[in-house]
Amino acid sequence: MDWEDARMFLTVAREGQLLGAAKRLGVNQATLSRRLTHLERDLQATLMLRGPQGCALTEEGQSLMARLERAETAMQEGEALFRGREAKLSGTVRIGAPDGFGVQFLAPRLGILARRHPELRVELVPVPRAFSLSQREADVAILVGRPERGRAVAAKLTDYTLGLYASHRYLAAAGTPATREALRGHRLVGNVEDLVSAPGLDYVTEFFGETRPTIAISTAFGQLEAVRGGAGIGVLHDFVVGGDPALARVLPELTVTRSYWLAYHESQRAIHRVQAVVEFIRSGVAAAGGWLRSP
Amino acid sequence: MDWEDARMFLTVAREGQLLGAAKRLGVNQATLSRRLTHLERDLQATLMLRGPQGCALTEEGQSLMARLERAETAMQEGEALFRGREAKLSGTVRIGAPDGFGVQFLAPRLGILARRHPELRVELVPVPRAFSLSQREADVAILVGRPERGRAVAAKLTDYTLGLYASHRYLAAAGTPATREALRGHRLVGNVEDLVSAPGLDYVTEFFGETRPTIAISTAFGQLEAVRGGAGIGVLHDFVVGGDPALARVLPELTVTRSYWLAYHESQRAIHRVQAVVEFIRSGVAAAGGWLRSP
DNA sequence: CCTCCATTATGCAAATATGCATAACCGTTT
DNA sequence: AAACGGTTATGCATATTTGCATAATGGAGG
Structure with a gap:
């Protein structure tokens, strides 16, 4: 029996x-006639007698109707689990993101999202x-580089740049290197190789070559x-540094x-609700313009 | 929510x-994927997480499933009202028929139908x-002449003939009429005008013209x-008379x-079950051949 | 790391359902 | 008896669903 x-x-x-x-x-009246x-x-x-005077239930139809009403009650309960949450987005959306983007870009903006969708709960x-x-x-993930395979819908958000930085205090004491080779004589700050989660995150070697950083931090x-704090020269996201006066760009051509x-x-x-968050992030990045790129 | x-x-x-x-x-696996x-x-x-390893319910899916199981119970009860009667035809079929056909043709043959479908109950x-x-x-009706309008599926069963008959005793006493006009001098047996239920049943006037029968009986x-019993000359169904030796054909050309x-x-x-009865009647009539016609 | 297998997802053609327009129907009114 | 109005049923074109074939996927085993 077709439940519909x-x-x-x-x-x-x-x-x-x-x-x-x-x-x-x-639905159309003709469709209904055929469904019956x-x-x-x-x-x-014969569940009902149909004619120009309308439809009258037969005894068999009466019996079936009683059972269908009970089915309907259960169906409506099931449906109610999901209804009432549609008009205003509710539920939880979890965003996984690299900390640079997550903290510097998303976290400060989540208040906008919260005010826009009061019933929505966001986990970052x-x-x-x-x-x-x-x-x-995660429901939504921010990734460095295009995801290679799997059933993900992916869209590029933006480019961003990284550069070498050091504190003024460090440079005053150790000198400013004039070439990439000169970096060998400095203390370098990089990330933890074992915890590099994507090929795209392995940018430290692009700056330091085979020289391993003295200090490795995963975030x-x-x-x-x-x-x-003067620990050395490190590779930082330009947008994370922002205009921090305590830091100086080192070898800017790199x-x-x-x-x-x-x-x-x-x-x-x-x-x-997932699409709402997706759209929020995309439009936020678009609105930020070149914010994520070096000046 | 589509219940199917x-x-x-x-x-x-x-x-x-x-x-x-x-x-x-x-159904096809692709269809199922789309229905979900x-x-x-x-x-x-998201009711379930799907992958090459199969499908796992989410919490939301678990909640819905509980309600759907209750709906299913009610649906199965409703369906059970009708199931179990399909393989062997059961239930009741009512046949309405003119008494000539109903008694003379159908009644003697209903035993065959009963043996063929033990669970079927027939009302004649x-x-x-x-x-x-x-x-x-009535579920099935035997009619004289084609039904004119309405939502009936109709099929012609057979032709049959009627003729004038009288008992030998009557004819010995009153004489045998040689012409249709001579019928006026005889006692005529016909049907009850008020209870003629179809134009096709008004055959008495075709025999007697404007002469009204002295004795009117509705069956x-x-x-x-x-x-x-010697009441007079009457119009009888040839197949009802059969080879009754007590009766003589009168004016055979009429x-x-x-x-x-x-x-x-x-x-x-x-x-x-209705179609089974329909088919039984149709094939029975076909098998009877010219039985319903005068010799 | 590669191969295999059983699974799910999807493009496309075929099959089916649907809506539209209209014929047929029945009860009511004139 | 005829007309009217609101109903249901059905032919046909269109829209949608379905099945087929195959690509994509992930886990297991070698």
């Missing part, structure tokens, strides 16, 4: 005529690690604070460009 | 994979009256017995042909 046929039968039974029930169900015929054929019973995980979208470790802000991508599992494509 | 989508979701939830559930439901996507979009929720109403098929006064067998039609309401088209 049954649901339609129930409405006709209540309405007493095909035309009115069709309007109520949002299909149900009667399937059950091998600003740590540099891979997020499995298929296992729902961008950790690196920032270490460099700020710069690396990467790109942030946004991804979510394709099954989330139809989830409005 | 929901029913399919329930099966996938139990099976743990699309492919197995598709087989169980008798459609349900998830409708409810704005062999009275010469109109049966409203749309109001289920064919009533007329038969009256004629047999004969009238009518046809029996079988009809049922179109909503009964899909009801197997």
Whole structure:
């Protein structure tokens, strides 16, 4: 028995005529006639007598109607689990992001998102690690570089640049290197190789070559604070440094460009709250313009 | 929420994979994938996580499944009202028929039908009256002449003939009329005008013209017995008379042909037990050959 | 790391359902 | 008896769903 046929039968039974029930169900009257015929054929019973005077239930139809009403109650309960949350976005969306982007870009802006969607709950995980979208470790992930495979819907957000920085105090004491080779004589701050979660995050070798950093920190802000504290020369996101007066650009011609991508599992494509967050991030990045690039 | 989508979701939830559930439901795996996507979009929720390892319910999916199982219980109860009667035809079929055909042809043969379908119950109403098929006064009606309008499926069964008969005793006493005009001097047995239920049943005037029968009886067998009892000359169905030695054909060149039609309401088209009876009658008449015609 | 297998997702053609327009129907009114 | 109005049923064109075939996927095993 086709349950959708049954649901339609129930409405006709209540309405007493095909035309009115069709309007109520949002289908054509002809469709409804056929759906009922299909149900009667399937059950091998005449459930209602139809004529220009409308539809009257047979005894068999009465019996079925009673059971369908109980089914309807359970169906409506099930549906209610999801309804009422549609108009205003509700539920939780988890964003996984590299800490540079997550903390510097997203965190300050989440208030806008919260005010726009009061019922929405946002979880931000600003740590540099891979997020499995298929296992729902995050609903939306910010990635460095394009995701290679898997059922993710991916879109490039923006390019961003990284450069070498050191504190004024450090440079005053150790001198400013004039060439890339001269970096060998300095203390370098980089990231933890083992915890590099994506090929695109391995930009330290592009700056230091085979020279391994003396100090390795796995987060961008950790690196920032270490460099700020005079620990040495480090590779920092230009947008993270911003206009910090305590820091000086070192070897400015050495710069690396990467790109942030946004991804979510394709099954989330139809989830409005996820799409709302996606759109929020995309439009936020677009509005920020060149903010993520070096001046 | 499409209830049929929901029913399919329930099966996938139990099976743990699309492919197995598709087989169980008798649909293609691709169809099932789309039905689930459609349900998830409708409810704005991810009900299950799908991958090459199969399908795992989310918490939302778990909640919905619980309600759907209750709906399913009610649906199965409703369906059970009709199931279990399909393989062997059961239920009741009412046949309305003119008494000539009903008693002389159908009644003797109903034993065959009963043995063929032990669970089937047949009601025969062999009275010469109109049966409203749309109001289920009969499931199957045998009619004289083609039904004119309405939502009946009609099929011609056979032609049959009527002739004038009298008992030998009557003719010995009153003489045998040599012409149609001579009938005026005889006692005539006909039917009750007021109860003539169809134009086709008004054959008495075709024999007697404007002469009104002295004795009017509303049933064919009533007329038969009256004629047999010497009441007069009557119009009888040739197949009802059969080879009765007590009766003599009068004015054999006067004969009238009518046809029996079988009809049922179109909503009964899909009801197997009704179709079984229809087929039984049609094939019975075909097998009887010229039985309903005068020799 | 590569291969295999059983799974899910999707493009495309075929099959089916749907809506539109209209014929047929029945009860009411004139 | 005829006309009217609101109903249901159905032919046909269009829209949608479905099945088929195959690409993509992830876990297991070698």
